[in-house]
Amino acid sequence: MDRQSEDVGRLRAELDSERRGNHKLARAARRAKELEPYQVELLKLQRHLELHDRKMIVLFEGRDAAGKGGTIRRVTRYMNEKHYRVVALGKPNNEQRTQWYLQKYVAQFPRGGEIVLFDRSWYNRAMVEPVFGFCTDKEHEDFLRGVVGFEKDLVRQGTILVKLYFSVTKKEQLRRFERRRDDPLRQWKLSEIDVQAQELWDEFTERKYEMLTRTHTSAAPWTVIRSKVKHKARLNAMRVILDAVDYEDRDQSLDFVPDPDVVLSGSHEVELMEADRVRKGKFKA
Numbered sequence: 108m109d110r111q112s113e114d115v116g117r118l119r120a121e122l123d124s125e126r127r128g129n130h131k132l133a134r135a136a137r138r139a140k141e142l143e144p145y146q147v148e149l150l151k152l153q154r155h156l157e158l159h160d161r162k163m164i165v166l167f168e169g170r171d172a173a174g175k176g177g178t179i180r181r182v183t184r185y186m187n188e189k190h191y192r193v194v195a196l197g198k199p200n201n202e203q204r205t206q207w208y209l210q211k212y213v214a215q216f217p218r219g220g221e222i223v224l225f226d227r228s229w230y231n232r233a234m235v236e237p238v239f240g241f242c243t244d245k246e247h248e249d250f251l252r253g254v255v256g257f258e259k260d261l262v263r264q265g266t267i268l269v270k271l272y273f274s275v276t277k278k279e280q281l282r283r284f285e286r287r288r289d290d291p292l293r294q295w296k297l298s299e300i301d302v303q304a305q306e307l308w309d310e311f312t313e314r315k316y317e318m319l320t321r322t323h324t325s326a327a328p329w330t331v332i333r334s335k336v337k338h339k340a341r342l343n344a345m346r347v348i349l350d351a352v353d354y355e356d357r358d359q360s361l362d363f364v365p366d367p368d369v370v371l372s373g374s375h376e377v378e379l380m381e382a383d384r385v386r387k388g389k390f391k392a
Contacts, residue, residue: 138338144361145345146185153190153222155354160219162266165348166228169273170311171304172283174334178273178341179224182348195226198241208232208250209257229254233318238310239300251321258327268327269351271344272319272373273334277308312390316380319373329373343369
């Protein structure tokens with residue numbers, strides 16, 4: 108190939124790369140625009156909580172790379188920083204292991220007029236901790252026995268509690284891990300525990316089933332968000348959060364109905380998992 112042909116090929120490749128980049132930017136802009144009306148509604152929800160001195164907790168649970176952090180960033184993007192907090196706590200230290208397990212989480216609970224969003228929550232003890240051996244079998248069982256009453260009392264005393272579980276397929280989780288590994292801007296997100304998450308997929312699935320079965324209640328139900336398409340997951344998570352509060356001045360022109368292909372109840376997820384187990388001898392997700 109002569110020099111001129113090489114130059115033409117290189118220019119074409121650069122143009123193609125630029126077109127792809129422009130397409131991605133345009134798509135991101137469209138998606139951001141689609142979220143904006145719901146982000147306005149979230150500001151109205153914040154004002155309602157402040158005016159009525161209400162407290163709200165939103166739990167973001169799910170496997171690694173399921174889209175929890177990205178959704179939290181979109182939910183809080185325009186919120187008044189004085190009236191929300193994002194809480195992400197690690198595994199208990201030596202002092203905390205001698206305390207009541209929920210004590211460190213209760214210390215982070217909202218005051219009147221505030222939303223607290225937990226990026227992983229006390230449900231670490233239902234999935235992550237038992238899978239990785241960070242708690243004993245008794246500690247795990249004690250948690251599952253006690254958390255239902257704890258949440259029922261929390262809600263009875265006026266706290267609005269929303270429990271979101273972000274569900275991602277094994278194949279999609281692997282794709283996201285590989286993207287983190289190959290992208291210098293995302294490598295910080297990838298940890299050794301993330302790598303083990305694929306190897307321990309079935310163990311996590313068993314814990315997920317047990318958690319949903321034992322802690323999905325009428326007082327504090329689980330909402331499962333299918334997060335294969337991140338934008339749809341973010342949009343529908345916002346709808347679920349907004350539907351949890353009867354706030355003033357709701358925009359009646361907006362569609363607040365969650366997409367049934369993306370959002371389902373914890374009890375429905377359990378039914379689907381049980382059906383998979385009957386058909387295939389194991390849980391699908």
